[in-house]
Amino acid sequence: MNRSETEAILNVHRLAFGEAEGEEIAQLAEDLLEHPETISISVRRMGQIAGNVMFTPFVFEDQPDVKCYLLAPCGVSPEHQGLGVGREMMETSINHLRSIGTDAVFVLGVPTFYPLFGFVPTDKETPYPNLLTIPEAWMVLELIAGSVEKLGGKTIAIAPFMHAHLWDTSQHG
Template identity: 65%
Template sequence: MNQTDIEDILNVHLLAFGDEEGPEIAALARALLALPDTISISAQREGTIAGNVLFTPFVFRDHPGTTCYLLAPCAVLPKHQGSGVGKELMERSIDHLRSIGVDAVFVLGVPDFYPRYGYVPTDKQTPYPELLTIPESWMALELTPGAVAPLSGKPTAVEAFMHPELWDTSAYG
């Protein structure tokens, strides 16, 4: 990925999340893109990046052999929202993650978007379970049958996600 692609991806996150959250999400995306294990999937329209989703390792301490990723952030440029870009991102990313042997994907997200793609609420812990006030927003997508049920113990995300405020759902919904 070249510097122009990175800047385009950051711009998608900045614009999609707006003036209030955009700068923080773009900074998070920049930090995640600098990590070697981050998976970045983009969708293009009119020759430019119209949407992007990032995936980073998510490890359950008691099950280090199960390959899990955390989906975040996911963004679509405002002018392309509602036009199928988000659907393309989800379908392409699921196909890619399955093809590389990922067992499960977790997301703290919008409860009426991700279930369209197979994500279901999960009782598996977040890094800060006491901050999960909207349980249906914590979801998992099982890519390997039977991979999620045995997961237990406290999970760990990449350092950029190990901040309590990123897991606090009390301000939403």
Template identity: 70%
Template sequence: MKKTDINAILDIHRRAFGKADGEAMGEAIAQLAKDFLDHPGTISISVEREGKLAGNVLFTPFVFADHRDTKCYLLAPCGVSPHHQGTGVGKELMETSIEHLKSIGTDAVFVLGVPTFYPRFGFVPTGKHTPYPDLLTAPEAWMSLELTEGTVGKLSGKTHAIPQFMDAHWWDTSQHG
């Protein structure tokens, strides 16, 4: 991936999360996205409008200790530029991503996100553990999308995200209102 592409992706996340949550959060999410893009297992999907990046979503490997051969990903972050929010970019990101993940044999996708957005694309609340289950104060925000039938029900055990996502503060839902 070219440096200009990476910078455009980081800018999308900086602006998407900075607008709603303040400049500091936008910078933190952009840094997290940069860290994720440095990981070889990360999948990046973008949507353009008028030849410019309008949205981006990243998927990183997510491992269940008791089921290491099951191919799971975490969805985060998913950002749409403020100018394009509410215009279908988020929907296109999700639909394109789900099709891509199916095409590469992904079994399930997990997200700690907005419980009013992700169910539109088939995500449902899940009782599977996050890496920090004691910090999950908003269980409706922890969702899964099963891409291989019967996968999620079989998953158990501790979970691990890539190192950059194993910081406990990313999993603490008490800080989000």
């Protein structure tokens, strides 16, 4: 990925998350793009990146062979919101993850958006389970039937996600 495409992705996240969180999420996105196992999927409109979503490995310590990903960040630039970009991005991403044999995808996100694509609340632990004050925001999409049931115990995300404040839902009540 060239620098101008990276900048366009970062700008989408800056704009999508606004003044309050935009810079922090753009920095997170930049850190994730440097990780070789990050899957980054963008949707374009008129040749420009209109939305971007990233997936990074998410490991259950006791079941390291189950192939899980964490979905974050997911952003659509404001001028493209409500025009199907998010739907296209999610459908394309889910199809890609299914095609590479992903067992499950986890997300800490908006409880009214992700269920549109099959995500359901889960009782599986986040890396900081004591910070989950909005349980319905922690969701999973099972891509291989029966894979989530066997998961349990401590979870680990890649280094950029292993900061407690990123898992604290108390600020989003």
